[in-house]
Amino acid sequence: MRLLVATDAWHPQINGVVRSLEQVVKAGPRHGFDPVLLTPQDFRSVPMPGYPEIRLSLATARGVAARWPSPAHVHIATEGPIGLAVRRVCLSRAQPFTTSYHTRFPEYLAARAPVPESWSYAWLRRFHGAANGTMVSTATLERELAGRGFRNLMHWTRGVDTTLYRPRDEPVPEALADLPRPLFLFVGRLAVEKNVAAFLRLSLPGSKVVVGDGPDRARLAAIAPDARFLGALTGETLARVYAAADVFVFPSLTDTFGIVLLEALACGLPIAAFPVAGPQDVVGGAGIGVLDHDLAAAARAALAIPRARCREHALRWTWAESARQFYGNIETSLARAGVVPRRTPQAPTGSVALP
Structure with missing residues (x-):
């Protein structure tokens, strides 16, 4: 069954959206799907204002239609130009689709412009409301x-590669x-919404280490x-x-998940974070991190957490389970559209065939 995955986030970007889509696309054949990607690499693009590292595709519904692979289902991963164009084509063709x-x-x-959040949420509600389902991570x-x-x-949960990310x-x-120990680490995009300045301003022993790049790097280095x-x-x-x-x-106060949390835990690192969505779902009360509105206190307290406990917790989060949920949602969407997949005895577990 052919599945079109449309995304405005793709290589060379390094982020959780790209990592998640890489994994579900790789797992598609095991679930009876043949994923086809539509990404910024398929269109001309321009730098995003204020964030030139990200390219905005000059995608149109006509351009998308010219590349249409006649899929049984469409998944729209992002609300950018490609997502908008693909959504328009889906609606014009009564094509079943999901979003995330x-x-x-x-x-x-x-955080960047005087636009009320209520306006943006109203637009997003309309964008996702046309789909047969919207996938969320927590x-x-x-x-x-x-x-x-x-x-x-x-x-639709997330996972981690526990072979690559491991204690060493x-x-x-x-x-x-x-660097003087202990080492307090941040990994992520260096942009205002990641709240990295809050980390850099903490009074902590040892050293702070930052991995990542982005439009805020010069300002953060000065802090x-x-x-x-x-x-x-x-x-x-x-x-x-x-x-x-x-x-x-x-x-971060705004991330919807934070795959970097799982990568850190898989390497045996305890977490220090604010008690907000994302950390609350990954860390919770598992004893593998400290969530506190006083982030410095959380970071110091996390030093006492056993690294083996963090690794054990990370082993519960697998990309195999993430893919199972993703493709299960696709099947549910098809059923909502009146297309009920039937399983074939010859197909691997989890795969489907159209009637």
Whole structure:
């Protein structure tokens, strides 16, 4: 069964949306689906104002229709130009589709411009309301969006590669070897909505380490000249930095999940964060982190948490379960559209075939 996945976020971007979509696309054949991607690589693009690292696609409904792969189902991952164009084509063709809610755009926009959050949420409610279902990553976010009038919400959790992200008995990376301990680490995009300045202004022992890049890097470096900024890292290099740190500090107040939380836990790092959606769902009361409105107190208290407990908790979050939920939601959407998939004895568990 062909599935079109439309996303405005794709390589070379490094973020949770891209990581999540990589995993479900990879798992598609195991669930009886043939995913086809529509990404910014398929269109001309321009730099996003104020954030040139992100390109905005010049996608139109006509351009999308010219590339239409005749899918049985469509999943729209983002509310950007590609998502809007694909949504328009789906509605014109009575094409079943789902969406996902990854990013708190109302809060992000309000941090940059005088746009009331209520206006943005009204627009998002309309965008997602036309879908057969909207996938959200946590129970906290689901309750919040339901309270704002969103409907047909579906749960889609996230996972972590526990083979790559693991505790390591090896020398500290050279970039960190000269820093006083303990090491408090942040990994993520350096943009105003990530609230990284709150981390850098904390009074903590040892050293602060920042991994990531973005439009706010120069301002943040000026706030904390003693912090070590390593730029954007991926793969083994990133995993070794996680494993060498002592506490992962997550200052965001607006993230809907935070895959970096799972990556840190898988490497044995306890979490320090504010008690908000995302950390509440990943950390909760599991004893693998400290959630407190006093982020400095949380970071200091997290030093006492056993690393083995963090690793054990991370092992519960798998990309296999994430994919199972995602494709289960697709099947539910098809059923809502009156297309009831039937399983075939020859197909692997979880796969479907059209009648």
